[in-house]
Amino acid sequence: MIYHKQAIELISRLRAQFSVQIIKNNSPFHNKAAELLPEEDHFRLDIMLRNSVYREEIVGATYQELTLTLEKETLIANDVYILQASGPSATAQVGNLASAGFKPKGNYYFRLLMPLQEQIYLHYSLEERHFESDLGFISRLGTAAVINGEELTICTFPVEDKWYLSIESPAKQDLDSFADKAFAVLCGLGFISGHLAGEQGWYFAYANPEMREIVGWQFWQKRKTIRTIYKPVYTNPYAFKDIPKHIQDDFHEQNRLRTISLPEFSKLCEHLYHNASLRGAIILTLESLTGSLILMPAGLSVVLETLSDVILGDKKLDLKPIQTERLKKEILGEFRNTLSKFQEALGPDGYNILRGKIDNINQPTNRTRLTAPFEAVGIKLSQEDFKMLNARNDFLHGRTIDLAKLGEDRSDDKKDQDTYYAATRLYTLISMLILRWVGYDNYVVNHCVTQNQIAQLDITEDAFRALS
Incomplete structure (x- = not known):
């Protein structure tokens, strides 16, 4: 059983507008009232400044660890970027929001939930696995990937008219460690499905391996979703x-x-986890296609x-044409000696251009x-x-x-x-x-x-x- 319900309810509740009080000592926003509003890939803070700050001095600044007090809970806002300030108010973009007391460096069991713009289609491309959700259904729209010996469970599912992607690990770890593995999975899914999910990432922490009761959470702003019509594998010829x-x-x-089988997908995700260049190549592929x-x-x-x-x-x-260092030095020496005889006739620019080409002569x-x-x-x-x-x-x-x-x-x-x-x-x-x-x-x-x-x-x- 995968326990999605509590996390989905929390996301739905926080995607509404809230009145908050900002607590941040020695800042222009201390004890200021604000409205917290959801946007497509971040939160927005509309802050009531009154006349207590020099507005032009805060535009473009980024603030960390702003405490936002709501009626029944407290949130911590990071990566708060001031977009504009005019009249009695300022507008800020919040790229990171978390529950008070959550410690990203602590060890937890993590689940990532991402609201999707539309369903990620893996059928006909990737081996699927059934899963059961506490939302009240059994679905075959799941799969898995093993990274560093951890089998991450992956599934997509609808709630009313909204699709979600869920990734979780059975290993206890800190947030950065889990997030790196989850991102490798996202890139792997993006390559296979042509759909790299983005905008919102909700990371939920659990104290027990059952992963039923949330003990903390953090929202991260993500890059924009990329969707293409291209898939490398599709098993329906019709x-x-x-x-x-x-x-x-x-x-x-x-x-x-x-x-693509689960072991093959796991190998791809393992490579993606360990190699930033490969992750960049997958993202560039999708961006090029769109x-x-x-x-x-x-x-x-x-x-x-x-x-x-x-x-x-x-x-x-x-791949280099000259395979030994000794032979390379000997050949380069001959070329450089010959070139030096014509240095005066070539002039500084011509000589330096040819010298650079000679120095790189052993490139494949x-x-x-x-x-x-x-x-x-x-x-x-x-x-x-x-x-x-x-x-x-x-x-x-x-x-x-x-x-x-x-x-x-x-x-x-x-x-x-x-x-x-x-x-x-x-x-x-x-x-x-x-x-x-x-x-x-x-x-x-x-x-x-x-x-x-x-x-x-x-x-x-x-x-x-x-x-x-």
Whole structure:
């Protein structure tokens, strides 16, 4: 049994307007009345200043540990940023709110609840697990991830017309330790579902492993939600209208598609927990897929470079053309000696430019850096894949790839179609690379095929790409 009810009731109660009294000695707000109001991703304080402070001096300031006294309880507000002050009042944004007496450094059993803008859909993408809630239902919309030996329970559920995401751990720990694991799970769910939850994070602390009675809580303002239409894995072939019916039937009847398993998802979350660069790559992937079309291939190219460093680790040193330090020093010495003979003729600027290039002569090529992780995990790239990887510099400099070699005079629509094709192929490569790395050996969605109604190209590839 998962005890959601008390936490949901607390969130609902605090998402109303309250009159409060501020207690903060030696501050402009001590003993001032205020209104505490909920916003989409934070709380707002409307403070009655009267004439007791210099309003222009507090705008832009951030305050910590403001005590807010309500009629029957006391709250602690942190990250209180003064947005504006005019007339008899000031407006502040509160990014962190907690129950009085809660100690974030103390060890508790934690549950994170996040109100969602809409449901996170994991069906057809991730192995699910049933759970029972004290809200009065049993649901299959749960899953799990093991991080550092802790099995975190994850579930989504509706309350009236609002969806929630719940993440909890059976291990006693401080808030930061739990929050780091929960964020790794959020990034993993974001990658698999295309939906990275944001806005509000409510962390509830419990003294007992049953996690029934709340002993403290803290609200954190989160980054904005990111939602895309893209998923790396989707096991319902009938969801893609451009796939021929006989191929849909074959994949369905032969049961050829499978979801990402819990061990594979756990491995992904474990990597995300330990590697900030990987977390950044997942977020950049989602932001690229929801951003401007012209920036999509550039952002996804950066993701592939990041993944190369993450997956190869120390092995990326093997990509350098000169493999031994002794040989490197010998070759560089010869180049530098030759260059020094022309230093006066080149002038300071020319000499320094060439000296910098010589000093970096042992860097691997961009192509090698991008293709090496695919070789490391056993993925064979096609000629079309190589074409996209070779266009990395074009993407990063905002140049549009010209697939049919029609020249710069081709229509803007054709440029957009080529750009979208490049983005969907790069995203498919990212999906293949990450999932194969964590052990997934089935099929990923080939988005440059399933989304070809937009690119309108003559593509002969299958709608699903095998990783086995």
